[in-house]
Amino acid sequence: MPCVHFLGEVIFMIDFRTPLISDKPWVDALLSHAAELGCEYNFTNLLIWNHAFSQKFALVDGFLAVRLTGTAGCGYLWPVGQGNIKNALLELEADAKERGAPFRLICVAPAHVSELEAYYPGKFQYITDRNGADYIYDINRLADLKGKKLHAKRNHCNRMEADCPDWRYEELTPDSLAECLVVNKEWYRRAAEREGAADEVSMQSEETALTCAFSNYEALGLEGGVLRVYGEVVAFTIADRLNADTYDVHFEKAYSELPGAFSLINRELARSLRERHPELRYLNREEDMGIEGLRKSKESYYPDMMAEKLTAVKVKE
Incomplete structure (x- = not known):
């Protein structure tokens, strides 16, 4: 007792x-x-x-x-x-x-x-x-997008690069917090317009987590990037080390109205992390929470393994 x-x-x-x-x-x-x-x-x-x-x-x-x-x-x-x-x-x-x-x-x-x-x-x-269950991918597959299975992802990136020739990927810094929070809020607003009422609880919860991550960005050893088009942030991603050969991707947001934005930010993060940490073998892109669209998206990259729970x-x- x-x-x-x-x-x-x-x-x-x-x-x-x-x-x-x-x-x-x-x-x-x-x-x-x-x-x-x-x-x-x-x-x-x-x-x-x-x-x-x-x-x-x-x-x-x-x-x-x-x-x-x-x-x-x-x-x-x-x-x-x-x-x-x-x-x-x-x-x-x-x-x-x-x-x-x-x-x-x-x-x-x-x-x-x-x-x-x-x-x-x-x-x-x-x-x-x-x-x-977490989706785990070979970092080289995400960085290079080789093979027939990932042909569509290569096309998405090619289209984004062609449609937005001035795009650039930059290392994410704490100074980017305000812009990333705007993207996060705008992402939920646009999703609500497409799919109905926004999940206010999820939005607030994610915003709280994101703010905490940025407030402790350097102390946590976080790494990530932003995708800019005409100088405006249209996508961002944040990750850090899970174990000796794996990084965990905590956040990834992109405007779906820009075809290829998700594919491009995904590819660029993998390339950036591979260059900085040659020992990395995998990226854990976390679970789908039973959300049909999220599951379809994660499965479309053909995970190399699943962390079953x-x-x-x-x-x-």
Whole structure:
């Protein structure tokens, strides 16, 4: 049972707290031990989306423990770090019990199922989260767009370059914040005109995350670019390192009224990152969230792999 403070505040054994930019060094050190492909295992995502998913973390037996609320409900990410992970899992299970909640692990890679079954044989129910699976691409394929499968993407880029001969791709800097926020708002406005009422919650949530990313741009080690036509920003993208050979693309927005803008900003980011970081092999372009148009777009680039994710819920005994 949780102990109760004399002022009525409920105190839990694990002190989960909101991420701060000052946490990046120790969190990154623990994440470096992870073999995870999912975008959840990235400090930037933990920081900038904590308002949307109530993401909080703690150090538990040498492991980074993250508690969050997602579409599957409240739960925990698979702990990452060094030491005895069974002890960390037992502590998270006790924390869930304290809170009167089921012990739920979110965004679990299929590779962890055998490990979880070794500790809790037959105790978990597994649910596939197709909408949350990340699309991962070979960076060279995105940069060069070679082959028959990507012929349409090459054509999109060629058309954009022909229609807008003065286009240019520039490195994104904090000074570009205001212009990128304008693009973000305008993108939602145009989408609402095409498809109906805008999702105000999603727009505000993304704007909050984007503002947080820009406010901590250099401290987070973010990289990205903007696409300009006649000097005006018409597309932008932001990414940073996920692991030793993979970058995670956090944001990408482009005016769809400009045929080829999405394809061009995608290609230019891949080329820019490949030039700066020759060791990179992959770009994680995150999930489609079950949005039909987004899924179609991501599938059209033919991902080299998918970072599949499961929700694991401990059954009542």
